[in-house]
Amino acid sequence: KNEVEQSPQNLTAQEGEFITINCSYSVGISALHWLQQHPGGGIVSLFMLSSGKKKHGRLIATINIQEKHSSLHITASHPRDSAVYICAVGPFNEKLTFGTGTRLTIIP
Amino acid sequence: DTEVTQTPKHLVMGMTNKKSLKCEQHMGHRAMYWYKQKAKKPPELMFVYSYEKLSINESVPSRFSPECPNSSLLNLHLHALQPEDSALYLCASSQAGTGAYEQYFGPGTRLTVT
Numbered sequence: 001k002n003e004v005e006q007s008p009q010n011l012t013a014q015e016g017e018f019i020t021i022n023c024s025y026s027v028g029i030s031a032l033h034w035l036q037q038h039p040g041g042g043i044v045s046l047f048m049l050s051s052g053k054k055k056h057g058r059l060i061a062t063i064n065i066q067e068k069h070s071s072l073h074i075t076a077s078h079p080r081d082s083a084v085y086i087c088a089v090g091p092f093n094e095k096l097t098f099g100t101g102t103r104l105t106i107i108p
Numbered sequence: 109d110t111e112v113t114q115t116p117k118h119l120v121m122g123m124t125n126k127k128s129l130k131c132e133q134h135m136g137h138r139a140m141y142w143y144k145q146k147a148k149k150p151p152e153l154m155f156v157y158s159y160e161k162l163s164i165n166e167s168v169p170s171r172f173s174p175e176c177p178n179s180s181l182l183n184l185h186l187h188a189l190q191p192e193d194s195a196l197y198l199c200a201s202s203q204a205g206t207g208a209y210e211q212y213f214g215p216g217t218r219l220t221v222t
Contacts, residue, residue, distance in 0.1 A: 035213075086150055
């Protein structure tokens with residue numbers, strides 16, 4: 001069993017839809033990271049959180065430490081949001097453990 | 109400046125060549141990372157430098173040799189690679205070497221071994 005599980009693996013939605021990507025983990029963590037990777041591109045850090053909720057523009061990330069679960073929400077989705085979204089958890093050393101990613105496609 | 113730069117963007121090398129990948133950051137970060145990413149897979153950690161010392165080597169073959177000449181610069185020296193080493197190589201940095209700090213990634217070097 002992977003230490004970090006993401007769902008869904010693939011998601012296709014119409015422009016404007018509300019998007020939710022889920023991440024569950026099984027290890028103790030110091031922080032959870034949400035990352036975005038466009039095709040052929042580098043990785044951008046969207047959020048790092050250890051409790052509660054963070055918002056940046058149309059993106060919202062939440063974490064429930066007791067349930068070991070985090071969600072990434074995108075409101076009013078746009079084709080430029082099409083990317084792979086990766087959840088990664090940081091234990092108390094240097095290593096991040098990555099989920100397998102969610103491939104999001106937003107259709108105009 | 110919140111940028112991590114990597115050169116070159118693309119590299120094609122033969123199995124007998126020696127080449128180097130370079131990574132630079134000017135954010136004052138004290139931890140730097142090399143990752144390898146195959147298509148449609150998450151990044152795999154290769155090496156971590158913390159305060160210019162190698163702190164993690166994820167059992168990477170010796171044909172990959174990292175070097176951290178100073179706190180801003182990270183190199184990955186490549187020698188006698190195999191075709192299966194073709195991948196996107198990502199560099200990242202963070203304020204310190206724990207999972208509790210945000211990692212800033214470079215754009216990557218796409219390596220093809222022929």
